Amino acid sequence: MAMAIRSFLIFLFILSLTVPTFSLHEDQVGLMDWHQKYIGKVKHAVFQTQKTGRKRVLVSTEENVIASLDLRHGEIFWRHVLGANDAIDGIDTAMTKYAITLSSGGSILRAWNLPDGQMVWECFLQGPSDSKSLLFVPTSSKVDKDNTILVFGKGSLHAVSSIHGEIVWKIDFPSESFEVQEVIQHHDGNTIYVVGFVGSSQFDVYQINAKNGELLKHNSATIDGGFSGEVSLVSTAKLVVLNAARSTLLTISFQRGEISFQKTYISDLVEDFSGMAVILPSKLTGLFAVKTSTATAFISVSSEGKLEVVDKIMHATFISNALSISEDQQAFALVWHSDNEIHLNVKQVHDWNSDLLKERIKLDQQRGLVHKGKVVWSREDGLASIIGVTTSELPVEKEGVSVAKVELNLFEWLKGHMLKVKGSLMLASAEDVAAIQGMRLKSSEKSKMIRDHNGFRKLLIVLTKSGKLFALHTGDGQIVWSLLLNSLRQTEACKNPTGINVFQWQVPHHHAMDENPSVLVVGRCGTGTDALGIFSYIDTYTGKELKYFGLDHSVAQVIPLPLTDSTEQRLHLLIDANGQAHLYPRAPEAVSIFQRELSNIYWYSVEADKGLIKGHGLKSNCAGEAADNYCFGTRELWSIVFPSESEKIISTVTRKSNEVVHTQAKVIADQDVMYKYISKNLLFVATVSPKASGDIGSATPGESQLVVYVVDTVSGRILHRMTHHGSQGPVHAVFSENWIVYHYFNLRAHRYEMTVIEIYDQSRADNKDVLKLVLGKHNLSSPISSYSRPEVTTKSQSYYFTHSIKAIAVTSTAKGITSRHLLIGTIGDQVLAMDKRFFDPRRSVNPTQSEKEEGILPLTDSLPIIPQSYVTHSLKVEGLRGIVTVPAKLESNTLVFTYGVDLFFTRLAPSRTYDSLTEDFSYALLLITIVALVVAIFVTWVLSEKKDLSDKWR
């Protein structure tokens, strides 16, 4: 009894020292998570130079972000992420206090308050047809005068009041195919000219009263030879266009609505001109640029319409719009790149030879601002468009390697711990609390560049759309290195290179400890699946491209195999568009390893547009001209054809190949056992009826149904099939261990639903004899084959769920012992963690006592959303696209990286940190307690000795 009490008290003491990490306290924010805000690749920028206040630049990006940035530091003042289908067509400012955006193909016009980014008004524009869209905000001298904003969108011209967002007037042009190229305001401010093309050969000028939209005049002219589409406005009454053959420049004057042409052959201006020319988009007075195959020529236009070449640059060049630098002077910038450098040249519009600035910047995918020849700030906005994520370990600590930049000395360490003790004894003052918080946030531990014992510090290797590879430190999100891949740079042989994904190539741990780990970036030259592939290996410690080369085949699939060679390089199988397999690395050793396993390696292809899933086996060599030792032919083994009139594949999900599962048995109530069917060769397929493949609401419940399958990808066997009547996609699913959780919309209930499927192996279920198990006489650890057709049973259950979701993932830990949490990226761009116990098909309304002890929750019709279980707490990962989980070395912890326009990283402990003390654990308090106890023991011993003595004397 005494012992029990003692142990109980000890446990109580220890429990009182540990802090449960289930939800986050306010002061724990930022301890193990970081959040980075980005905006993406910029499409438009408007410099807004207010007389007072901080200077800003207004930008819109390809990620549909509109943002106001500080011109001095590059910080985001405010930003809004518009929906994925709400692409921004144009931005401008009106009345110096509103930012105007035109989006969704010229149909939505919005005004945002410039200082704080609040939306002021929104206006929906309708028109007869889809067309190019154009935003034109007439300049006005008076600040508060109600300007009208002119918008060409959906085939008509709208004038919108900039104060209230009301449509003042609207013109539908007589010719439906009229494409407005420019809107020009006349000097008096009452008349506007609208110029554009009808078809490819007719040029039209409309003169319109700006006040009421009355059509004053309409002139049109036809040009034989036609136009190529590119336009450069060189003055308020002059346009330069290219003819359809791209060999002749046409200068069009439309003074007072009268149209006159002037033809100039490019070969007269530029010697050795051949082929096609392109007019670079620019808006400079009296100047435009023509790009030919050899150079970029800058041509000035005199008021009489005479063309003259002022300069030629031998590289592809971009030209900025003009920016007023004083009352009558305008400047513009030229940017071109050569030899890993960006050349920036700022010139005055009217004086070509006046270089205001000449600058060379090392090539980088940053957006930055150059001020007086110095880069004032730069932002790594490539990180807003991540296409692939993998991880790499940091180097091991070695002798002589200087580790931390700031090592604390003993005194500071003690001081820190004393502060912590004060904090935990509630003695700390407000300043102390702030100091403790600052210390925890700045902890040099977490951003060290070496591997840690718990495996919390890693490198996240991310590939971005621009072809730049970044290594982010998991501790604080800093960019350790970044590399613009040479392999993904435009060359003669590879015109339009794009990255596909990044894979772990070499993870040295046993044989090749001395080698640095490396990753593989796979890309292709072009956008189609038949474009040739690109390979690139990158050392993750140094961030150097080790080797890169173009492939002689296309890349349709990349299959990392569960095989490695003697240097721990992972074998990869690339399937080309013709269905032939290519083995990498290209070494005889890899081939011999692969040949041994050849008969057991299969691959499958999902052809969603044909409603077809095919399984293939490999042959020892391939046919055709590409035959070499590393090429393997394939043969079709099985195929599943979905009826095209009733089913359309919308989603397929498989297990992560590196997922670790601890046990095959699931212990249920009363020590009974169920055997999980754990196979990596399973594919979850969801199909919907073709009518219901559109948006929610496009089909009635009667005509839409969702069918889900679980397919064995080796034998093509369908293990499970279930139909959800009256349901439709989009389907988001996650597959882990022996279960699948998927999310879809139930049209009958008007609610989202989530369903769980668990697969159990029935053929192993009779292993129930304890004696046999003790003696090892069982077949539980013998290898299993898909061809043995194991008998499986499935259990399934559905629940309502409140949110629509963007992504779903599951936590993964090093040994797979820790219970799993589902990570749900909600429509509100947050990540919600939900215990897998909520998705348990064995839940019932009234669980028995033993089921309760097992941890089964009573069944409810909808899943509870607990606000504390948002792992992103108060933050938003704008434009959330993906969630990646990486196991830490410490079993209880998992690392979660969420990306979209923003990045968010955190560390989770789904079953709390049961295998280590938390970081907040106060060792000093423990030490002090021990010392105090020892002192107390001595004091009481001396006292009792004294008392004994005096008792004896009595």
Next chain:
Amino acid sequence: MDKGKAVMGSGRRWAVDFTDNSTTPSSRDIPDPPGFYRASQEQDDSAVTKQKKDAEANWKSQKAWEVAQAPFKNLLMMGFMMWMAGNTVHLFSIGITFSALWQPIGALQGVGKVFEPYKDTLGIWKLNTLGLLPTHVSDWVSSLPPAKEVEYSGGGMPLR
């Protein structure tokens, strides 16, 4: 007065004996101080001795009974505690079970060995009800890793 009589009636309560009856009178020149009985314990009055012996025997038998009954009481106590602790594995039940297992071992040198086997089995029985004995299938298979797969298959939708 009654009290006084009774005291008087029970005979002499105290007396001063000035005779030197020390065992080694020759070694002493100085007489013992008044009220000091040298070796008064040894000079047993036969009646007193008998009385004392009786009391001692009584006390001894009482103690013996206590010792004899102690394991049984312990057993009851332990049974009660185990019943109170319930059958779920948590801190208290573990502590109690382990104390139940430890006590018989600790008391091996002691007396009352008759009840020891019962006590031991009680601890084991408790362990079993707590599910801490490996007597179920689940105890033997829960650490078995998933079986290896012969085939490997990869692929999916064509990369975009």
